[in-house]
Amino acid sequence: MGKYVLKRLVYIVIVFFIISFLMYALYNLIPTDPARAQLEPMRPQLKPDEYFRMYEQLRKEMGLDDHLVIRYARWMGIIKGLKGEFDGLLQGNFGYSQTFKKPVVQQITEPMKNTIFINIFATIAALGITLPLGVYCAVHKGKKFDTTVQTMSILGYSLPIFIISLIFMYFFVVRWGIFPLMGSKTPNASYEPGSWAEFVDKLYHIALPVIVMTFASLGGMTRYVRSSMIEALGTDYIRTARAKGLREKVVIYSHAWRNALLPIITSILAWFLGIFGGSVIIENTFSLNGMGKLYWTGLNTLDFELVLAIQMFYTAVSLIGSLLIDLSYGIVDPRVRVDK
Amino acid sequence: MSKKMKNITPKKKKKRNTLARWFRQTVLRKHDIDYDNPEVIETPLKIVAQNFFAKKTAVFGVVVFLLILLVVLIGPYFFKLNLGEHEQTLIHIPPSNNMMKIPKEMHGRIRDIAPGTTFGIGVDVEGKVYSWGHTRVTDRINLNEIPDEVQEADLKLIAAGMDHAVALDTNGKLMVWGNTRRSQARFTPDMEKAQKSGKNWNIVQLEAGMQVSAALDEGGYLYLWGNRSNFDLGIKREYQGNIAKIAFLANEYISLLKDGNVAYTGIKGKGSPFSRIPDELLQGKTIDIAATDRTCAGLTEDGKVYFWGRLEKGESEMPEIDSKIVKIEGGRYHYSALLENGNVVSWGSNDYNQTAAPAKVTSGGNVKELYVGNFQNYAILENGEHVTWGLSGFPLGTDNFGRDMLVRIINGGRVTMLVGAIAVVIATIIGVILGGLAGYFGGAVDLIIMRISEVVGGLPFIPFAMILSAVIGSRLDPTQRMYLIMIVLGVLSWVGTCRLVRAQFFAQREMEYVTAAKAMGIREGAIIFRHILPNVFSLLLVSMTLDFATSMLTESTLSYLGFGIPLPTPTWGNLLTGANNSIIIQQYWWRWVFPAAIFGMCTICINLIGDGLRDAMDPKSTER
Numbered sequence: 001m002g003k004y005v006l007k008r009l010v011y012i013v014i015v016f017f018i019i020s021f022l023m024y025a026l027y028n029l030i031p032t033d034p035a036r037a038q039l040e041p042m043r044p045q046l047k048p049d050e051y052f053r054m055y056e057q058l059r060k061e062m063g064l065d066d067h068l069v070i071r072y073a074r075w076m077g078i079i080k081g082l083k084g085e086f087d088g089l090l091q092g093n094f095g096y097s098q099t100f101k102k103p104v105v106q107q108i109t110e111p112m113k114n115t116i117f118i119n120i121f122a123t124i125a126a127l128g129i130t131l132p133l134g135v136y137c138a139v140h141k142g143k144k145f146d147t148t149v150q151t152m153s154i155l156g157y158s159l160p161i162f163i164i165s166l167i168f169m170y171f172f173v174v175r176w177g178i179f180p181l182m183g184s185k186t187p188n189a190s191y192e193p194g195s196w197a198e199f200v201d202k203l204y205h206i207a208l209p210v211i212v213m214t215f216a217s218l219g220g221m222t223r224y225v226r227s228s229m230i231e232a233l234g235t236d237y238i239r240t241a242r243a244k245g246l247r248e249k250v251v252i253y254s255h256a257w258r259n260a261l262l263p264i265i266t267s268i269l270a271w272f273l274g275i276f277g278g279s280v281i282i283e284n285t286f287s288l289n290g291m292g293k294l295y296w297t298g299l300n301t302l303d304f305e306l307v308l309a310i311q312m313f314y315t316a317v318s319l320i321g322s323l324l325i326d327l328s329y330g331i332v333d334p335r336v337r338v339d340k
Numbered sequence: 341m342s343k344k345m346k347n348i349t350p351k352k353k354k355k356r357n358t359l360a361r362w363f364r365q366t367v368l369r370k371h372d373i374d375y376d377n378p379e380v381i382e383t384p385l386k387i388v389a390q391n392f393f394a395k396k397t398a399v400f401g402v403v404v405f406l407l408i409l410l411v412v413l414i415g416p417y418f419f420k421l422n423l424g425e426h427e428q429t430l431i432h433i434p435p436s437n438n439m440m441k442i443p444k445e446m447h448g449r450i451r452d453i454a455p456g457t458t459f460g461i462g463v464d465v466e467g468k469v470y471s472w473g474h475t476r477v478t479d480r481i482n483l484n485e486i487p488d489e490v491q492e493a494d495l496k497l498i499a500a501g502m503d504h505a506v507a508l509d510t511n512g513k514l515m516v517w518g519n520t521r522r523s524q525a526r527f528t529p530d531m532e533k534a535q536k537s538g539k540n541w542n543i544v545q546l547e548a549g550m551q552v553s554a555a556l557d558e559g560g561y562l563y564l565w566g567n568r569s570n571f572d573l574g575i576k577r578e579y580q581g582n583i584a585k586i587a588f589l590a591n592e593y594i595s596l597l598k599d600g601n602v603a604y605t606g607i608k609g610k611g612s613p614f615s616r617i618p619d620e621l622l623q624g625k626t627i628d629i630a631a632t633d634r635t636c637a638g639l640t641e642d643g644k645v646y647f648w649g650r651l652e653k654g655e656s657e658m659p660e661i662d663s664k665i666v667k668i669e670g671g672r673y674h675y676s677a678l679l680e681n682g683n684v685v686s687w688g689s690n691d692y693n694q695t696a697a698p699a700k701v702t703s704g705g706n707v708k709e710l711y712v713g714n715f716q717n718y719a720i721l722e723n724g725e726h727v728t729w730g731l732s733g734f735p736l737g738t739d740n741f742g743r744d745m746l747v748r749i750i751n752g753g754r755v756t757m758l759v760g761a762i763a764v765v766i767a768t769i770i771g772v773i774l775g776g777l778a779g780y781f782g783g784a785v786d787l788i789i790m791r792i793s794e795v796v797g798g799l800p801f802i803p804f805a806m807i808l809s810a811v812i813g814s815r816l817d818p819t820q821r822m823y824l825i826m827i828v829l830g831v832l833s834w835v836g837t838c839r840l841v842r843a844q845f846f847a848q849r850e851m852e853y854v855t856a857a858k859a860m861g862i863r864e865g866a867i868i869f870r871h872i873l874p875n876v877f878s879l880l881l882v883s884m885t886l887d888f889a890t891s892m893l894t895e896s897t898l899s900y901l902g903f904g905i906p907l908p909t910p911t912w913g914n915l916l917t918g919a920n921n922s923i924i925i926q927q928y929w930w931r932w933v934f935p936a937a938i939f940g941m942c943t944i945c946i947n948l949i950g951d952g953l954r955d956a957m958d959p960k961s962t963e964r
Contacts, residue, residue, distance in 0.1 A: 015795055029811050151397070154951070158944040160893045162900050163936040166919055174926045181922050277802035281897055285920045295803060296901060299810045311807060314800040322798055 008326045012319045017076075019315050020089075024072045027308055035059045037098065089312065095305030099298065104309045108294060112313065114184060115283070115290040118206055119275055122213035126275075127268075130218055134225025135260075139252060141230060149222060156219020161278050165212050165285045172208055179208040182287035209286045217275060224267050225260070232260035261332055265325055273318050388878075391956035398952025405945035408938065412757055415750035422691075423908045427742030429457040429502065429672065429714060432928050436733035439473035440716050446470050448724035454548070455671075455713020456500030458731075459483060461507075467494030469507060474733070477503040479927065483518045490515050500713065501548030501566075506555075508543050514555065522551045522567040531555070531563045540581075549588040556586060560598055562605070572606035579605040587631035587670065589614060589649070594636050600624035602638045618646040630670035632688065637675055639668045645677070653689035661685055669712035671730070676717050678710045684719050692731035701727050737930035745915075749935055752910035753942070759826050759905070760892035766830025767891070768884055771837025776868050778838070779845025789838070797835035802897060805832060809903040818909050825904050829891050840883055844876040878957050885950035889943045896939065912939040 035058040043051055059065055063074065073079040075095075077088020087093050094104035137146040173181045180186070184205050185198075192198070232238070233256050241255045242248075280292030287293070291310055298307040392398055439458055442450070449464040459473030461483070469490055475483040483505055493509035500506075504518035504525075514535065516525035527535070534541040534557070545556040552566030552573050560581045564573050572592045575583075583605065585596040592614050595605040601622050604615035614636055621638040628639040635649035635656070643664030647656040653673045663679040674688030674695050682705040686695035692715040701707050701719045707727075709720040715731035736745040778789040808828045813821045848854065849872065857867050896913025898904030905911045912935055919925065919932040 015798065018795065019799065023807070026807065026811055154944055154947055155940075158889065158893075158947045159936075159940045160897055160900075160913075160943075162897065162916060162920075163932075163940055166916065166925060166932050166936060169920065169922075170925050170929075174922055182920070273798070273800055277800045280802050280806070281901065284901060287920075292803075295806070299806055299903070302810075302814075307807065311803060314803045318798045318800050322794075 004330055005327065008323055012323055016315065016319055020076065020312060021072055023308060023311050023315070024075060025068060027304060028068060028071075033064075035062055035064055089309075094309040094312075097298075097303055097306040099301045099303040099306065104306050107306065108291065108309060108313070111290045111294045114206075114288060115276075115279055115292065118210060118213070118282075118288070118290065119279055121206070122210045122217070122275060123272060125210065125214040126217045126221060129214065130221040130225055131264075133218075134222045135229050135252070135257065137222065137226045138229035138233060138260075141226075146226075150226075153219035153222050156216065157223070158219075159216075161212065161216045161281050162285055164216050165209075165282065168208060168212050168215070172211075180205055184287075184289045206288065209282045209288060213275060213278060213282055216278065217271060221267075221271060225264055228263040229256060229260040231263075232256040235259070258332065262329070265329055265332060268325065272321050276314060276317055388953075388956045392952050395952045395955065397948050398956075401945040401948030401952065404941060405949060408753070408942050408945070409757070412750060412753035416754050419744075419747040419750050421747055421751040421910070422743075425741065425743045427738075430734075430738050430742035431740060432931075433458055433474050433734055433738045433742075434476075434928075435735055435737045435930050436474050437735060439731055439733045440718070440728035441472050441732075442718070442726060442728075443470045443472055447726070450709075450720055450724075450726060452495075452498050453711040453718050454498045454500035454505065454546075455711055455716040455718065456483070456505070457502050457714050458733075459500065460713070460716065460718070461498055461500045461505050463495045463498050463507075467496070467510065469495055469498065471505075477519060481519045485517075487515065487517050490517060497543060497546040499546040499548035499553065501553060502550045504548065504551065504553070506546055506548050506553045508546055508555070512538065512541055512543065514543075516553070519551070524551055524553065524566050526565060528563065528565050531565065534561070534563070545585060547586055547588050547593075549593075550590065552588075554586055554588070554593065556583060560584065562586065562595070564593075572608045572612065574607035575605050576607065576609065579603060585629060587629045587636065589631045589636065590633040594629060594631060596626055596629045596638075600626050602626050602629055602636075614649055616648055618648055620644070620646050628666075628668050630668040630675060632670040632674065633672050635670075637668055637670065639665055639677075643680070645675075655688045658687050659685060667710060669710055671712050671717070672714045674712075674715075676710060676712045678707060682706045682708075682722075684710060684717075686717060686729075694730045697729050698727060701729075736934045737928075739915075739931055740928075745930060745934055748910040748915060749912070749938060752912050752915050752935070753938065755822070755905060755909060756892050756895055756899075756912040756939070757942075759822060759829070759895045759911070760888055762826040763829035763833065763891040763895070764884055764888045766827060767834040767887060768837055768880065770830065771834035772841050772873070772880070774834070775838035775841025776845055776873065779842035780849055780864070780868050780872070782846075786842070790842075793835045793838050796832065799832065801832060801894070802901075805829065805894065805898055806901065806903045809898060813903075818906055822905055822909070825895060825898065829894055833887065833891065833894070837880070837883055837887070840879060841876060844879060845872060848872045848875055882950055882954045882957065885946060885953060889946040889950070892939075892943060892946075912942075 035055060039051065039055055039058060046054065063071060066074075070079070075088050077086050077090035077093070080086055092105065094108070096102070097104050097107050100107050133149065137149050140146050169181065172178050185201055186205075233252075238251060238256055241251045246255075279290060280295060282288070283290040283292035284296050291313060295307060295310045297303075298310060436458075440460065442453075442460065442462060445468075446462055446464045449466070451463045451465050451467070453460060453462045456473070457477075459471060459475045459477075461469065461471045463469055469486055471484050471486065477483055481503065483500075483503075490507050493507070493513065493515070495507050496510050497508040498505070501518075501524070504516055504520065507515045509515070512535065514527070514531075518524070540557045540559050540561045542558040543555045544558045545554075547554040547556075550567075550570065552564065552568075552571045555563045557563070560583045562575050562580065562583045564575060566573060568574075570591055579595065579597065582598050583595045584598045586593050592604070592606055592608070592612055594614060594617075595603050597603050601624055602617050604610075604612055604617065606612060609615060617636075618638070620640060623640075625641045626638050627641055630637045630639075631649075632655055635647055635651050637655075638646050640646070643666075645658060645665060645668060649655075655673065655675060658675075661679065663681040663683065665677045666680050667678040669676050669678075671688070671694055673691070674686060676684060676686040676695075676697070678684055683703060684697055684701040684707050686697045688695055690696060694715050694717065697717065701721075704721070706722040707719045708722050711718040711720075717728065717730045719727045721727065734744050734746065736749065738744055739748065774789050774793070778786040805828050809821075809825060813824050816824060845868075854867060854872065857871050862871070892912075895904055896911060896916075899911045899913030900917055902914070902917060904913055907914055907917070915935040916932055924931055
């Protein structure tokens with residue numbers, strides 16, 4: 001198991017560097033010039049040749065003329081930065097956001113908390129519903145309830161999440177007025193930061209987005225759990241278990257369920273990533289102060305370092321997600337541990 | 341196998357090209373064999389088709405999807421998209437079809453009709469007022485709510501503006517309703533005086549425009565009132581008492597004087613572009629004038645029409661006429677004229693069918709009266725019957741630029757489907773090639789390809805597509821950007837297909853027919869693509885169907901976020917951009933309900949087809 005974990009870790013680190021380099025190179029294609037942006041306000045006071053000299057100097061100071069690989073390594077914190085110290089992503093320096101005029105780290109802390117909170121909330125809620133529902137449908141396949149769920153689940157995975165949001169907004173906000181339309185907190189609310197009231201207000205605001213995210217992921221996941229459970233129930237060892245006279249509960253939950261879990265775990269990765277990607281849409285639709293919204297803003301204002309940092313966050317989430325999946329695979333499936 | 345069979349029945353042996361043979365053998369499952377034994381006739385395709393069509397949901401999916409596809413493919417030829425379209429007067433109109441639907445009570449008893457922007461107001465012979473069409477001119481104001489005093493009065497004249505209506509009863513009382521917050525109902529002092537005394541107050545013409553109105557006295561006195569900020573609402577002293585008829589443009593008005601000349605009587609005078617009146621109309625022989633939004637027309641005694649102003653929408657392109665014009669009326673971008681022989685002719689912009697006058701009025705020869713407004717025409721025949729043509733409404737409403745949602749949904753569907761289809765083709769090609777190579781060769785090739793696919797599959801899809809679209813797309817024009825989205829979607833979504841093909845190849849390459857092919861010395865490329873691939877094709881078809889729906893969803897999501905196909909090109913995604921506020925959700929519901937409904941229907945149907953196909957092809961699934 002130890003060797004297996006180590007192997008996966010090394011692999012993930014390599015992938016992280018490849019992706020981050022690709023992202024960095026890609027984002028360098030954007031024709032932006034931070035040196036010029038910094039100098040532009042002073043331009044009227046300077047003579048042309050003076051301006052040009054300062055511009056050149058600033059470019060040198062910022063290291064803009066260096067080779068892409070060197071700039072990448074500096075940004076990452078693998079080699080020494082311009083001030084002679086290691087100061088990059090690995091050291092926790094995510095750069096400076098031109099849009100918000102403050103370090104990216106400060107800017108993304110709060111949204112990151114929100115996004116992770118929302119996503120984990122939605123994941124737990126969706127898993128809590130889909131797993132029992134899928135198993136129940138598989139065990140009672142062909143019954144009326146199963147057919148209904150099957151038909152409904154097609155709706156769930158065919159409709160894009162923003163249409164589901166609009167429909168839910170219509171009913172829950174406009175029609176019934178249960179939830180607020182957008183935002184992550186009540187404007188001008190007077191409660192102390194960190195208080196219970198603030199937490200409740202936050203929950204009140206994210207309730208609808210979480211409901212939408214949960215609903216949107218129900219369809220695909222339920223179908224997947226159901227079909228892998230049916231597959232597991234159709235195998236020979238289940239017949240053997242039943243022939244031994246085991247109770248149906250034991251057959252389903254101990255024998256079939258553990259084997260059905262394997263394919264489910266793999267699909268959870270794709271699904272979990274989908275939820276994070278989907279939260280870009282949700283956060284923009286509901287105007288939540290999250291990473292997705294920030295990412296959208298950053299892309300629209302071409303805020304180089306902010307977007308790159310958030311992109312790294314998404315990459316890290318996906319890689320950590322895949323590591324977790326691999327590990328749990330190892331725990332659930334003994335063969336993986338032995339084989340590798 | 342097939343070669344052997346062909347030898348058995350040499351009569352049937354026909355030379356076909358490779359592609360056709362491959363298609364017949366794999367898709368249609370038809371071999372060039374003439375079986376004597378009828379038991380074998382049940383081909384796999386037949387079984388698949390039978391299974392497929394036995395499922396009601398799948399059949400439903402096929403039928404509805406084909407319908408949508410047909411609409412989306414053929415529709416754009418009938419509902420042409422105009423990307424620059426922007427019609428201020430038609431913003432946020434709900435689904436409607438009643439803009440020219442005169443109430444039954446009025447049929448045959450029409451005294452006067454005032455066509456408004458999206459509605460109509462009429463008076464019957466007893467002086468009773470009626471309204472029809474989209475009368476809710478703003479969120480709160482509905483012209484349908486006619487004040488009691490107007491309803492009870494015996495009306496003589498009526499006029500409809502953009503958001504207000506004016507009526508005059510037989511006692512000379514002037515009434516205004518609708519939006520009155522922009523001084524639409526604030527009469528000028530001399531009007532009040534005239535109304536009280538009755539002097540110079542024998543009104544023969546009522547006009548209403550954008551928040552302004554005018555009343556013309558028989559003696560030539562003109563009264564103007566309303567919102568002066570956008571309109572040259574005034575009359576030069578020298579013309580007062582000398583006016584025979586007026587015509588409203590968008591922000592100005594022109595007058596026909598009693599001496600048969602046309603004049604620009606507003607305060608702007610020579611400063612207005614509309615004061616450059618053709619000489620022919622200054623000879624004292626003008627009998628009628630009319631105006632559209634930005635053009636004017638004058639009719640002389642000999643039936644000739646002269647135009648001036650900004651003639652940009654074909655307002656001056658009058659068709660050949662075999663009779664003399666006796667009356668001319670202007671809409672917003674078109675003119676309609678009544679001829680001496682009782683026919684009607686319309687010309688100008690035909691964006692809303694304003695000039696598509698029916699044969700009944702163009703050659704019937706019995707038109708008595710003609711009322712023309714914005715985009716509507718009403719002709720009253722000798723027998724009291726009425727004929728209408730022009731804009732009757734928008735079946736699916738309009739958006740915030742006054743564009744027809746139906747047109748945009750149909751054209752948007754075409755874009756979304758095209759992008760989805762091409763993205764799937766790209767993804768499938770990449771997936772099949774890489775998956776085939778990985779699955780067939782295994783070993784190091786497999787390892788490398790699978791690592792690549794893991795990296796690509798591990799990328800968070802939406803953020804990555806957004807960044808690609810933003811970085812590369814910022815320098816592209818809309819068409820190139822559409823291709824970019826296709827490629828981005830294709831390049832990022834091949835992983836599933838690749839894994840599927842690889843797994844299938846792993847199973848297939850151990851089969852005997854592959855060994856046989858190898859033994860015969862067939863090239864490996866040929867084995868992969870001509871021998872193994874056809875056997876994987878059925879599964880591939882299923883995954884392509886399902887991927888098609890996914891690609892459409894992704895494209896629409898990107899467009900919704902503003903990183904896909906940019907506006908004003910419509911797609912099913914960006915039609916919903918900005919729909920997430922309570923005003924649109926509640927009040928302008930047609931802006932999101934219709935695109936969402938047709939798009940949802942489409943993806944649901946594709947998924948139903950995909951599911952149905954998979955179940956039909958997978959023998960195991962029938963047991964489930």
